[in-house]
Amino acid sequence: MDCRRMLRYCGELDAHNDREWFHANHKEYEQAKEDFRALLGQLRFAVAEGDPELAQDILYMDPKDWMYRIPRDMRVHKNGPPYQPSFRAYLSRDRRSWQPIGYFLMIAPGISCFGTGLWCESTVAANHVREYIQRNWEELTDLLRQNHLALTGNRLKTMPRGFSADHPASEWVRMRNWTCLYDLDDSELGGFDAFSDRVREMTAALAPVRRYLLDAAQGAAEEQNWD
Numbered sequence: 001m002d003c004r005r006m007l008r009y010c011g012e013l014d015a016h017n018d019r020e021w022f023h024a025n026h027k028e029y030e031q032a033k034e035d036f037r038a039l040l041g042q043l044r045f046a047v048a049e050g051d052p053e054l055a056q057d058i059l060y061m062d063p064k065d066w067m068y069r070i071p072r073d074m075r076v077h078k079n080g081p082p083y084q085p086s087f088r089a090y091l092s093r094d095r096r097s098w099q100p101i102g103y104f105l106m107i108a109p110g111i112s113c114f115g116t117g118l119w120c121e122s123t124v125a126a127n128h129v130r131e132y133i134q135r136n137w138e139e140l141t142d143l144l145r146q147n148h149l150a151l152t153g154n155r156l157k158t159m160p161r162g163f164s165a166d167h168p169a170s171e172w173v174r175m176r177n178w179t180c181l182y183d184l185d186d187s188e189l190g191g192f193d194a195f196s197d198r199v200r201e202m203t204a205a206l207a208p209v210r211r212y213l214l215d216a217a218q219g220a221a222e223e224q225n226w227d
Contacts (some may be wrong), residue, residue: 007108
C-alpha cells in the first residue's frame with residue numbers, strides 16, 4: 001500500500017471544500033481513511049523502535065484512537081470551510097490531553113509533516129515549562145544541535161511577566177507552544193514500508209527532545225491534571 005489515495009483525496013477536498021462534494025464522494029473518503037488507519041497500524045512499530053519508551057503506550061492501541069476527524073467543529077470555525085483537508089493523528093496514550101507527549105503526523109499535499117511537541121492549556125502550566133527551559137537551556141541547545149533540529153512555536157508579542165528578555169533562552173521562553181517538526185515532501189510519502197523506515201529515523205532523532213519536553217511538562221502536571 002502507499003499514500004497516493006490519501007494525498008489525492010485531500011487535494012480534491014481542498015479544491016471542493018463543501019458538504020455537497022464531501023457527501024457525493026463519501027466512498028473515496030472512507031477508502032482514504034482506511035488507508036490512513038492501516039498506515040498508522042504499521043507506523044506504530046516504527047515509532048516504538050525509534051522511541052522504545054512509548055512502546056507500551058501505543059503498540060496495543062487501535063490506530064483509530066489517534067485519528068482526528070476531517071469535519072471541522074463549526075462552533076469554532078463558524079465562517080471557515082467545513083472540512084480540514086488532511087489526515088492527522090497523534091500517536092500517544094491520550095491524544096485529547098496530549099499526554100504523555102507523543103508524535104504528530106499530518107498527510108496532505110505539500111504540507112505533510114511529522115514531529116513532536118508540547119502544548120499547554122493554561123498560562124500557569126506554560127510558565128512552569130518556561131522556568132524549566134530557563135534552568136536547562138544548555139541541555140536543550142545541545143539536544144537540538146546534536147539531532148539537527150529546531151524548536152518552533154507560536155510566540156507572545158512580549159516576554160511573559162516575570163521572565164527576562166536578556167536570558168539566552170528568551171526566544172524559547174516567549175513561545176506559547178514548543179514543537180519539533182519534519183516537513184515531508186510528497187515524494188517521501190510513497191509505499192508504507194519505505195515511509196515506515198523514514199518515520200523510524202525521524203522518531204529516533206526527535207526522541208531526546210520529546211523526553212526533554214516531557215520532563216518540562218512534569219512541573220505543570222498538577223495544574224493540567226496530566227498523568
